Amino acid sequence: xxxxxxxxxxxxxxxxxxxxxxxxxxxxxxxxxxxxxxxxxxxxxxxxxxxxxxxxxxxxxxxxxxxxxxxxxxxxxxxxxxxxxxxxxxxxxxxxxxxxxxxxxxxxxxxxxxxxxxxxxxxxxxxxxxxxxxxxxxxxxxxxxxxxxxxxxxxxxxxxxxxxxxxxxxxxxxxxxxxxxxxxxxxxxxxxxxxxxxxxxxxxxxxxxxxxxxxxxxxxxxxxxxxxxxxxxxxxxxxxxxxxxxxxxxxxxxxxxxxxxxxxxxxxxxxxxxxxxxxx
Amino acid sequence: xxxxxxxxxxxxxxxxxxxxxxxxxxxxxxxxxxxxxxxxxxxxxxxxxxxxxxxxxxxxxxxxxxxxxxxxxxxxxxxxxxxxxxxxxxxxxxxxxxxxxxxxxxxxxxxxxxxxxxxxxxxxxxxxxxxxxxxxxxxxxxxxxxxxxxxxxxxxxxxxxxxxxxxxxxxxxxxxxxxxxxxxxxxxxxxxxxxxxxxxxxxxxxxxxxxxxxxxxxxxxxxxxxxxxxxxxxxxxxxxxxxxxxxxxxxxxxxxxxxxxxxxxxxxxxxxxxxxxxxxxxxxxxxxxxxxxxxxxxxxxxxxxxxxxxxxxxxxxxxxxxxxxxxxxxxxxxxx
Numbered sequence: 001x002x003x004x005x006x007x008x009x010x011x012x013x014x015x016x017x018x019x020x021x022x023x024x025x026x027x028x029x030x031x032x033x034x035x036x037x038x039x040x041x042x043x044x045x046x047x048x049x050x051x052x053x054x055x056x057x058x059x060x061x062x063x064x065x066x067x068x069x070x071x072x073x074x075x076x077x078x079x080x081x082x083x084x085x086x087x088x089x090x091x092x093x094x095x096x097x098x099x100x101x102x103x104x105x106x107x108x109x110x111x112x113x114x115x116x117x118x119x120x121x122x123x124x125x126x127x128x129x130x131x132x133x134x135x136x137x138x139x140x141x142x143x144x145x146x147x148x149x150x151x152x153x154x155x156x157x158x159x160x161x162x163x164x165x166x167x168x169x170x171x172x173x174x175x176x177x178x179x180x181x182x183x184x185x186x187x188x189x190x191x192x193x194x195x196x197x198x199x200x201x202x203x204x205x206x207x208x209x210x211x212x213x214x215x216x217x218x219x220x221x222x223x224x225x226x227x228x229x230x231x232x233x234x235x236x237x238x239x240x241x242x243x244x245x246x247x248x249x250x251x252x253x254x255x256x257x258x259x260x261x262x263x264x265x266x267x268x269x270x271x272x273x274x275x276x277x278x279x280x
Numbered sequence: 281x282x283x284x285x286x287x288x289x290x291x292x293x294x295x296x297x298x299x300x301x302x303x304x305x306x307x308x309x310x311x312x313x314x315x316x317x318x319x320x321x322x323x324x325x326x327x328x329x330x331x332x333x334x335x336x337x338x339x340x341x342x343x344x345x346x347x348x349x350x351x352x353x354x355x356x357x358x359x360x361x362x363x364x365x366x367x368x369x370x371x372x373x374x375x376x377x378x379x380x381x382x383x384x385x386x387x388x389x390x391x392x393x394x395x396x397x398x399x400x401x402x403x404x405x406x407x408x409x410x411x412x413x414x415x416x417x418x419x420x421x422x423x424x425x426x427x428x429x430x431x432x433x434x435x436x437x438x439x440x441x442x443x444x445x446x447x448x449x450x451x452x453x454x455x456x457x458x459x460x461x462x463x464x465x466x467x468x469x470x471x472x473x474x475x476x477x478x479x480x481x482x483x484x485x486x487x488x489x490x491x492x493x494x495x496x497x498x499x500x501x502x503x504x505x506x507x508x509x510x511x512x513x514x515x516x517x518x519x520x521x522x523x524x525x526x527x528x529x530x531x532x533x534x535x536x537x538x539x540x541x542x543x544x545x546x547x548x549x550x551x552x553x554x555x556x557x558x559x560x561x562x563x564x565x566x567x568x569x570x571x572x573x574x575x576x577x578x579x580x581x582x583x584x585x586x587x588x589x590x591x592x593x594x595x596x597x598x599x600x601x602x603x604x605x606x607x608x609x610x611x612x613x614x615x616x
Contacts, residue, residue, distance in 0.1 A: 116293050120300050123596035125555020125589060128573045132308075132585050135577050208423070215425040216559055220574060254428050261423040 018270030024263025025204075032078040039072035061252040074256045081260065084141055085210035088148025089203050095149070096156025097199065101187055103157060104164025104195075111161070118154035126151045130217055144217065148210045155206065156199060163195035204268030208261040215257060283608055290601060299351075301593045305586045306350050310343065359590065360583035364575060369587035372572060377591070378463025379450060380561065380568035384553040386485055387492035392546050395497040399504025399542070400535055403512060414501060422498040427559040430491045434563065437487060444487045445480075447564040452480040488564045492557060496549050503545045507538035540607055547603035551596030555588070 055061050061070035103114040130147040167173060168191065176186055325333075334340045338349050353360065359369035402411040421429075437444045450465055451457060458468035458477050466485070469478035511517065511534040520530045558570035565571070569588060576584035 112293075116297055117300065119597060119600060120297055120304070120593070123301070123551065123593045123600065124304075125573075125592040125596075126552070127558050128555045128570075128577070128585070128589060128592065131558070131574070132577050132589070212422075212425050216427060219425070219427050219559055220562065250428075250431075254424065257425070257428075258420070258423040262419060265419060265423060 015270055017266055021263045021266025021268075021270065024259055025267050028078045028082060028260050028263060031075055032082045035078055036076040039069075039075045041069035041072040070252050074253055077253070077256070078260070080141065081211055081214070082207075084144050084148065084214050085207040088145045088210050089152065089206045091145065091149030092152035092206065093156050093199060093203060096153045097160050097192075097196075099153075100157040100160025101164055101192065101195070104161035105168060105183065105187055105191065107165075114157065115161075118157050121151065122154045124151065126213065127216060130213065131220060134217060144214055147217075148213065152206050152210070155202065159198050159202060160195050163198060164191055167191050167194050198272065201268055201271035204264045204271060208264035208268065211257065211261050211264070286608065287605060290604065294597065294601065297597055298594055301590060301597070302351060302354050303347075305590050305593075306347055308589075309582050309586050310346075354590070359587035362576070362581055362584040362587075364579050364581040364584060369584050372584065373569065373587055373591055375463075376567060376569050376572050379566055380554060380557065380570060382450075382464045382466065383485065383488055383561070383566060383568065384492065384550060384557055387489040387496070387553070387557075388546055388550050390489060390493035391497035391500055391549070392542075394493065395500035396504050396542060399501045400508050400531065403505045403508035403534075404531060406509065414505070418498045418501045418505075421495050424495075425559075426491060426495040426557075427563060429495055430488070430560050430563045433487060433491055445483050447487065449565050449567060450481060450484050451477060452484075455480055484564075488560050488566065492553065492560055496553065500542060500545050500549065504538065504542045507541045508534050511535075511537040540610060543606065544603050547599050547606075551599040554595055555592040 061074065063069055099114055103111045126147075129151070130144070133147055134143050173186065173190060176190060181189075331340075338346055341349075357370055359373070361367070362369050362372055365372055398410075398414050402408075402414045405411060434444075434447050438446060445452065455477050458465060458472050458474050461468050461471055465481040466478065469475070469481060514534075514537070517530060517534055520533055555570070555573070557568075558574060560566070561568045561570035562574055569592070573585065573588045575581070576588065
């Protein structure tokens with residue numbers, strides 16, 4: 001992947017939108033690290049008598065139905081949000097890459113089998129399965145991570161396989177093979193580094209998607225339990241309040257969620273274009 | 281490999297695929313904690329009652345036997361009995377499937393007919409105001425969860441402006457559903473000539489279908505734009521332009537070449553939405569497959585959950601297969 005300084009500067013000049021995405025992602029990552037420390041109130045403690053206060057100087061984004069400070073929860077939530085999304089995506093990549101390398105390099109029955117199994121996994125109703133798994137095995141962060149990893153794995157198998165199919169016919173691979181290179185060495189030294197670009201780029205998109213999936217799970221009550229600050233949770237609980245005119249518990253986290261997803265999507269899109277030689 | 285052999289091979293693969301799905305679903309049911317017999321019997325049941333229920337359900341036999349029994353039942357279309365509705369899961373699903381299909385079919389027809397022309401237009405005129413608005417929309421619509429849009433639109437269009445009916449069910453509570461032929465209320469009401477029901481159905485469909493279309497048209501739009509602009513770079517387009525063909529015809533050439541990926545995208549979204557419109561169904565009290573799944577999961581109705589998972593997965597597999605075969609039929613360049 002050609003991700004050197006020159007490329008980066010070129011991108012910043014020609015694609016300010018991508019830069020915006022990168023900034024949002026950076027802020028989200030920073031908040032994931034220090035968010036809970038800088039929140040003005042404890043994001044998991046209800047303040048007695050302060051339920052559903054409108055935004056004010058005391059509570060910048062108001063308080064929710066439990067009397068928790070919305071601003072503190074928005075700031076503290078990336079820790080949970082991003083942990084789930086990033087770990088799930090890493091899991092999908094960790095399993096997807098080796099399978100994709102095998103499926104692409106050794107064509108024939110094994111490859112076909114892997115693809116058809118991918119079909120099955122991709123055909124599973126993601127949401128229903130996620131809900132069932134989380135409800136049954138307990139509402140823990142770990143389980144949401146597994147769901148994200150499993151359902152996204154086939155995407156990376158396909159992605160890597162496509163790259164390998166294209167790479168393995170290239171002259172430099174052929175040359176190495178003629179020189180007597182072994183398969184394992186070829187895959188490790190030449191195929192893998194060249195196939196990894198789109199994977200990295202797509203990871204950003206998967207992370208955004210994972211944030212949305214967990215949002216849905218939380219909405220139905222199958223996500224992380226209430227005190228843990230997590231944006232989507234807040235939106236879902238706050239949604240009931242919209243009807244009675246108290247919009248702040250769901251709108252602020254909603255906007256924060258949209259910004260985060262958008263940031264990852266923009267960054268991912270830019271990276272896909274960067275790593276795709278036909279679209280540079 | 282000829283097209284015929286490819287089709288046969290794909291169809292042959294469908295058998296082990298469905299078998300694989302069934303196996304995974306069976307393992308999932310087995311992995312779930314708790315003894316199903318206790319759930320059926322209730323908390324007051326004696327040991328003897330539970331033992332007899334275990335025997336009745338085949339739970340006392342070895343796991344391998346249970347698996348074969350389960351396969352046998354599924355092969356005969358018997359997905360077990362729901363503990364919640366106390367009727368056959370197959371019947372429950374068949375009863376609710378049309379509601380979901382009607383909703384997502386309309387939603388995707390809407391999404392497709394928004395996304396394709398818009399993607400085409402923006403590809404033909406890159407950099408214009410429309411292009412920027414469309415690409416901003418493509419990004420933004422997908423950045424918010426569909427349930428957020430649904431709640432927002434219900435609040436705005438029902439709560440404030442009163443232009444759509446209350447988000448409760450598929451038709452007005454005062455009306456009777458049309459006599460069932462297809463299970464699609466729109467088609468059934470036309471068949472029976474019941475116009476009040478038809479209009480009520482449309483009014484109730486409008487908002488959930490629009491919400492889904494609005495959210496899921498984004499990726500289709502992006503796909504349409506990128507494939508049409510890719511096609512416009514092709515040599516055959518250059519040639520058509522150089523030959524002095526009118527813009528309209530050149531655009532048609534590009535569209536025809538870009539259509540397949542867009543159809544694929546729509547097909548994949550269709551498969552996804554069958555089990556993915558759960559939250560929208562929940563918000564609009566739609567009574568479809570998704571809501572059934574939620575009920576089943578929250579009440580530990582394992583047979584119902586596994587039935588829904590099985591049916592939606594196989595349905596998605598069939599949709600993907602259909603899309604692949606469509607490629608083969610339409611695109612002369614593809615030879616397997």
